[in-house]
Amino acid sequence: MRVLFQLDLPNADGSVAIAQAACLRAADQLRLAPEKRMRLELAVEEVVVNAVRHAYPSGVSGSLRVTASVEGAVLTVRVQDWGLPYDPSEITPFSVEDPQLRGLGLHLAWRCCDEAVLRNLGRDGKVFDLRFRLPPSPVPVPEPAVEAAAVPAARGAGRVEADVRLFTPADAPGVARCAWLAYGYSKPDDHLYDPVELARLNRDGLMVGIVAVGGDGEVVGHACLDLSGNPLVPEFTDLVIVPAARGNPVLLGRILQLGYDTAVARGCLGVLVNAVTAHTVSQRGALRFGGVPIQVHLASVSPEWDLTAGSGKEAGASAGGKAAVRQSEIALYCRNRTGEPRLLHCPERHRAMLRSIFAAFDEPVTIADAVPPEPASLPPASDLLVESGLLAWGHVLIDVQAYGQDLIPSVAAFLRRFCQDGVATVLLQLPLGDPATPAMADRLERLGFSFAGIFPQAVRKAGAPEKDAGPADPDHDRATDIILFQYLNNVSIDPGSERIVSACQPLYDYVVAERRRVDREFYALSGVE
The missing domain is CATH 3.30.565.10 (Histidine kinase-like ATPase, C-terminal domain)
Structure with a gap:
């Protein structure tokens, strides 16, 4: 020492x-x-x-x-x-x-x-x-010894042969090693490096892991369905592939396919995929399964995460391999089955964009044409849920479950404290099924929030959430559609460094334009185009 x-x-x-x-x-x-x-x-x-x-x-x-x-x-x-x-x-x-x-x-x-x-x-x-x-640089992984016939000369390292299957407890140490080989300790997901925690999360039904195992028995890839927050629409996340197995669209497609098939077998409405903008691999993978862009989280990825380790430098990477600025994420929704018909109320400014998003996956929603007046009376206290589980990534989420007279001062107070404590981004969720949402959204934008997207069929727990409550129960918890806003605390975005596939470009451009509009109108920032 x-x-x-x-x-x-x-x-x-x-x-x-x-x-x-x-x-x-x-x-x-x-x-x-x-x-x-x-x-x-x-x-x-x-x-x-x-x-x-x-x-x-x-x-x-x-x-x-x-x-x-x-x-x-x-x-x-x-x-x-x-x-x-x-x-x-x-x-x-x-x-x-x-x-x-x-x-x-x-x-x-x-x-x-x-x-x-x-x-x-x-x-x-x-x-x-x-x-x-203190994250070390990932060590180079030697190219596996495989028969020449099994490895096309043009794409050598990416053609590692692997068996793709569901996670077993014996895979946990291999998954942790796989994550380290892929990103060192730079990925801000502690459970990926903890075999005991990985086994517990799978055992307790909080995640369903998927592994790619090479011929030598080593784990060369991992992903999972995260069921901890929304079992109706779980997130497909924790995708890590060792450098020697990258550049193989067939392997990635098999991992995605098993994840999607598992979600279908569980009766999920769909799957959420958060794709980074440092490269286009995960964006294209989600689009291949019918993914529709629904959210853009600007500046959401810590620059500490070495997104390019082992794969060469791409746009947005610094000389050390890590992002020069905070990269963004695009969330794509891969629908399995439709929800119930429902009426939604959205701010007039964003109505056309919401119609476009919902129409893209043919969800049976009706978006009200008229904006309801602001409610004449509300209960004294709002029902807010603040989730800080993503502080390692630099964000906090404020989920407005019911409006009250204290909403604006309460959100402003939380915002002030989080900014003082150095939180990079604050996400805000509002229920689209509530007629008060259009009026409240306009007022919240005046605090500096800007439009980030939607989340169809987001799960809301019945009653007050309990500590370590475990996964949501679709039989008792309720689902509602969410409109998402975001606040950036002294962090900047650099669209020129981000790589966006054409299908995601319209939503990305809209979210960036809304961020710049809020900066101009409410912060009086000059030179913001």
Whole structure:
């Protein structure tokens, strides 16, 4: 273990900035990516502030020790105090229903780290260990020894022979190795690198894994149906293929086919595919199965994710292989069966685009021509669900389940706090079945949100969500159509660096134009075309 620094500080407010400055200096020495550097700064701030304010009784002087060390490929920042003992279970859990947002600071700190641990050391006080992986570059994978007849000379590495089948628990270590060979530790999905967690998610029905296994028994590709949020329309995600097996459309097509067939067998309405704009492979794969572009998440992909590892440089990649700017994602909906006929209410400005999207997959919806007036009366409180599970990617989701008189100030308050905490993008979901949505959407756009797309048949849990509630139950949960908006917090988009196939271009151009319109009208940004 190599110690980078050790600071002994008083429990005073000024210690926070000193600890942050030292940690950022260490981050620069270690060449942390800008987004991980920002997450380190936020985590250190929240934990040191917590120690300064709560470790010792009011009026009692005490000391803190902040230490940074590197062991292997892990940076650990330890914040130690010798104040009042307490059990980790006594920490106030964060709840979006708490108007004071107690516990949000430590909740965000935990989310910013790759791993966080609180330990009591008896007479040595207690420590918070904040751990951050230092992603190595993926190692080159030797080309497998296969018969010349099995490998066309023009596309050598991409023609690895593989058996595509459903995941078994014995595949978990191989999937983790596959993810590392594909992207190092740069992909912000911790479960992909954790064999125990991969096995648990599949066992508990939260995902259905699909693996491609080479002739030597090694996993060379992986994808899954994520059932944790919406079993009616699961996301096809976690696609990783080792560099030696890339460039093989047949292998990719077989993985996609098994995923789609599995969704059909489960009775799903469809499958959602989030395709990155750093390349066109996943976009074309979803289109091959009848995918319709329904959303564009601008600047949604962390620049820390090495999207081009092992496959050569493409547009949008920096010299180090990682994206020079935050890349976007295009969500495509591959429909299996239609939903029930329904009436939807959308903002007048976006009505033509929504009609075009729904018509593309022939969904039986009617979009009201008239915009209903703003409701004369609403209940005092809105029903909001805030999901921060994607903080590693830099986003937070605010799901408006029911409108109340406090909607605009409540969303503005959350937005202010998330921006202060360095969240890159905030997504906002509104129910298209509610006649109040057109009026509310116009007001929310004045906060800086811009149109991002729709989500047909999104699942809403019946009643208040519970912690670790597990997958949604189609027999008890309700489905509704969603219109999606997004807020960009000091992050920029570079359409020139993104690669869009022609079928996705109209929606992409519309979403970019709406982002620029909001920037011009509500931020008075000059020079925005």
